[in-house]
Amino acid sequence: MNQATYDVIVIGTGPGGEGAAMKVAKEGRRVAVVEALPEVGGNCTHRATIPSKTLRQVVQQLTEGASLNGVQYPDLLKSARGVINKQVAMRRGFYERNRVDIIHGRAVFSDANTVAVTRPDGNKVSYSARAFVIATGSRPYRPSDVDFQSPRICDSDTILDVQHSPRSLTVYGAGVIGCEYASIFRSLGIKVNLVNTRSQLLSFLDDEIIDALSYHLREQGVLIRHDEQYERIEADDRGVMLFLKSNKRIHSDYLLWAQGRTGNSDAMGLAEIGVEVNERGSIVVNENYLSTVPHIYAVGDIVGHPNLASASYDQGRFAATHLLFDGCEYRLGIIPTGIYTIPEISSIGRTERELTQDRVPYEVGHSHFRHLARAQITGRTSGMLKILFHRDTLEILGIHCFGAQAAEIIHIGQAIMAQPGAANTLMYFVNTTFNYPTMAEAYRVAALNGLNRVT
Numbered sequence: 001m002n003q004a005t006y007d008v009i010v011i012g013t014g015p016g017g018e019g020a021a022m023k024v025a026k027e028g029r030r031v032a033v034v035e036a037l038p039e040v041g042g043n044c045t046h047r048a049t050i051p052s053k054t055l056r057q058v059v060q061q062l063t064e065g066a067s068l069n070g071v072q073y074p075d076l077l078k079s080a081r082g083v084i085n086k087q088v089a090m091r092r093g094f095y096e097r098n099r100v101d102i103i104h105g106r107a108v109f110s111d112a113n114t115v116a117v118t119r120p121d122g123n124k125v126s127y128s129a130r131a132f133v134i135a136t137g138s139r140p141y142r143p144s145d146v147d148f149q150s151p152r153i154c155d156s157d158t159i160l161d162v163q164h165s166p167r168s169l170t171v172y173g174a175g176v177i178g179c180e181y182a183s184i185f186r187s188l189g190i191k192v193n194l195v196n197t198r199s200q201l202l203s204f205l206d207d208e209i210i211d212a213l214s215y216h217l218r219e220q221g222v223l224i225r226h227d228e229q230y231e232r233i234e235a236d237d238r239g240v241m242l243f244l245k246s247n248k249r250i251h252s253d254y255l256l257w258a259q260g261r262t263g264n265s266d267a268m269g270l271a272e273i274g275v276e277v278n279e280r281g282s283i284v285v286n287e288n289y290l291s292t293v294p295h296i297y298a299v300g301d302i303v304g305h306p307n308l309a310s311a312s313y314d315q316g317r318f319a320a321t322h323l324l325f326d327g328c329e330y331r332l333g334i335i336p337t338g339i340y341t342i343p344e345i346s347s348i349g350r351t352e353r354e355l356t357q358d359r360v361p362y363e364v365g366h367s368h369f370r371h372l373a374r375a376q377i378t379g380r381t382s383g384m385l386k387i388l389f390h391r392d393t394l395e396i397l398g399i400h401c402f403g404a405q406a407a408e409i410i411h412i413g414q415a416i417m418a419q420p421g422a423a424n425t426l427m428y429f430v431n432t433t434f435n436y437p438t439m440a441e442a443y444r445v446a447a448l449n450g451l452n453r454v455t
């Protein structure tokens with residue numbers, strides 16, 4: 001058992017771990033990352049964000065070019081593999097250039113300052129550090145009564161191993177991951193059933209956006225069933241039968257289980273060293289991402305909400321700053337949501353429902369993409385941007401967008417919302433000249449539309 005000592009050991013090389021490791025390294029401290037997978041990048045790169053977004057992009061391009069003929073799901077997976085390899089090479093380069101040691105293997109705490117890492121060859125090596133950042137991410141939740149050994153029953157990890165195009169797919173769970181995969185598979189011409197355990201799709205979104213998403217998914221041919229719960233799931237060589245408590249049965253070639261995730265906190269020796277973990281497997285942290293042990297931080301999916309790669313990276317940087325300087329002036333601001341259904345969705349700030357509940361006197365301004373020159377030129381006319389603002393102060397309170405490039409467009413509004421005091425104002429969009437024709441013009445149109453309502 002060798003022994004090496006570091007200032008900081010980061011466990012996990014997803015966005016959370018990378019953000020933390022880079023910050024510590026750039027401050028000149030000795031840092032190592034431990035990674036259980038054979039390559040760096042985390043689940044984000046290998047099983048989650050990167051492959052799913054690549055599949056989605058390729059499908060969308062093919063659909064828009066009307067050249068989907070003969071394209072099979074495994075062809076899309078090859079494209080994803082290409083992007084994954086580029087991401088891994090780039091991220092490995094970051095660690096190497098910043099002299100961060102990469103230790104491959106699974107880490108378990110043997111005491112509060114030491115991890116035992118089981119290397120791929122089975123050997124165990126111990127490493128010590130003065131501080132730790134745990135960024136071990138999450139995995140799909142697998143209930144014990146669903147047979148994930150069957151090749152016909154997948155989760156968001158194993159759907160990437162399916163080696164032919166199904167003719168039909170049932171997606172159980174209509175959260176972000178379920179809706180995104182329903183969009184991808186439907187766009188490939190595959191019959192999709194989307195089974196929602198709740199009464200609405202993505203109920204955290206603004207109602208108008210939820211309605212638009214439901215309309216577009218149905219229009220594309222996705223069969224959505226709300227308020228359903230599984231009773232049992234049976235799979236054989238020919239497909240999967242989903243038995244619902246409502247007595248319905250849904251048969252399809254494959255079933256994608258997209259209902260919940262669990263934090264990767266088990267079997268890490270956390271309880272033994274006093275790191276508190278909640279019932280969902282998430283490590284309990286304070287506002288500085290510090291766990292219940294004063295030199296052990298945790299960031300990313302392992303701490304639960306918002307379970308986004310974007311936020312995980314920043315959490316890693318902020319935790320590392322706090323660790324190094326015993327304080328951090330940064331805080332995660334309002335985090336935007338990007339949902340890569342087809343069409344895509346993005347939003348930031350409060351919804352009409354929330355503002356109404358809080359009795360905030362707000363107004364709304366709309367811009368429909370079909371009226372924008374840029375959208376007409378590109379042929380992507382389906383979509384809408386809406387701005388919610390305070391009717392007295394004109395402060396922007398929320399922005400909700402669906403349609404082509406929504407996840408990019410949202411950042412223009414985010415930049416104005418992040419301005420302090422009176423600088424966060426709808427008037428920015430009225431008084432600023434934007435390039436023409438652009439999708440950004442939607443902000444000017446929506447702002448003028450809203451202003452008309454208050455004057």
Ligand SMILES: Cc1cc2nc3c(=O)[nH]c(=O)nc-3n(C[C@H](O)[C@H](O)[C@H](O)COP(=O)(O)OP(=O)(O)OC[C@H]3O[C@@H](n4cnc5c(N)ncnc54)[C@H](O)[C@@H]3O)c2cc1C
Pocket residue numbers: 011012013014015016017018034035036037041042043044045047048049050052053105106107108135136137138156177264268299300301302307308309310311312338340
């Ligand atoms: C299908 C899907 C699509 C998504 N799409 C988006 C999106 O579009 N945008 C977005 O912002 N987010 C998206 N997410 C969420 C995003 O992927 C996660 O929020 C992000 O990966 C979390 O990063 P992380 O650093 O916490 O950990 P992860 O990326 O989960 O990485 C954790 C790493 O820790 C390693 N590890 C675990 N335990 C140990 C151990 N004991 N020892 C050593 N190593 C260990 C794992 O091998 C893994 O590599 C998506 C998620 C899924 C499932």
